[in-house]
Amino acid sequence: MMMKRWGIPAAAALLAVAASLYFYAELPESMAIHFGPSDDPDRYASKFVGAFLLPAIIFLVAAVTNLSGKLERDESKRKRFADVNDTVNVVITMLLLAVHLLTLAFNLGYEISPSTFAPLAVGIVFIAVGNVLPRAPQGTLKAFRMKEENYARYARFHGRFMVAAGFLIVLSALLPGMFGMYFMFLVIAALVVSVIGGAAYFNR
Structure with missing residues (x-):
């Protein structure tokens, strides 16, 4: 440890x-x-x-x-x-x-080639964090709080979405030229929307 x-x-x-x-x-x-x-x-x-x-x-x-x-x-x-x-x-x-x-x-x-390394690095981070995210408890200091059972479902959903986003970002390194970078930014934007939308959905 x-x-x-x-x-x-x-x-x-x-x-x-x-x-x-x-x-x-x-x-x-x-x-x-x-x-x-x-x-x-x-x-x-x-x-x-x-x-x-x-x-x-x-x-x-x-x-x-x-x-x-x-x-x-x-x-x-x-x-x-x-x-x-x-x-x-x-x-x-x-x-x-x-x-x-x-x-x-x-x-x-x-x-x-930084444009090739960046998607690989970001994708691997997303995959790793997405795998451990469902194990993270809801922090006491968190400003926006959910019921514990709702937070557990949200964490599982967000973790899976983050892992999927990570794999897509890794694959974007195969795209030619600047398309890979644009695709990576698009996936990250979708992930941000999922975080906000998922929080609203699971906090109903």
Whole structure:
């Protein structure tokens, strides 16, 4: 449990820092850190920020994720939150590490296609989170509340929808050019609508 909670994020952050230090002298003074749908960089940062911002974010995300579970006042729900948060923590950590390594590779001159990587990464995250979402209890601090039995049905519905959306987003990486990115945004928009619509439906 502690390995998922702190060990894996700490190891990933150290690996990201080690990679940045190893290639630091070869990195450009202005690093591309964000890309448009056509794979062209549209945002840059200084070499220091580009090399070490994501490693810091990896550890910060782990801290925030772990803290969110501790804020739950209901002791019976805290353990369930911890189990779900641990899985989400590992998935996000691996995603951020992959993004960091690919960013370094792009700035070192390797041929990288962010428009292909983005759907794969987002899809895998959705599949992983959708699988654990039905196990997450309704938080005590949640502003919009449902009856527990309604929330359980909503969580199962939303989890299945998220897994399906994840598979569709992964498949969108096979579409040519910018069509994959547009399709991914369309699926995410449908997922947002399902979250809002599902909450209204199951809270009747």
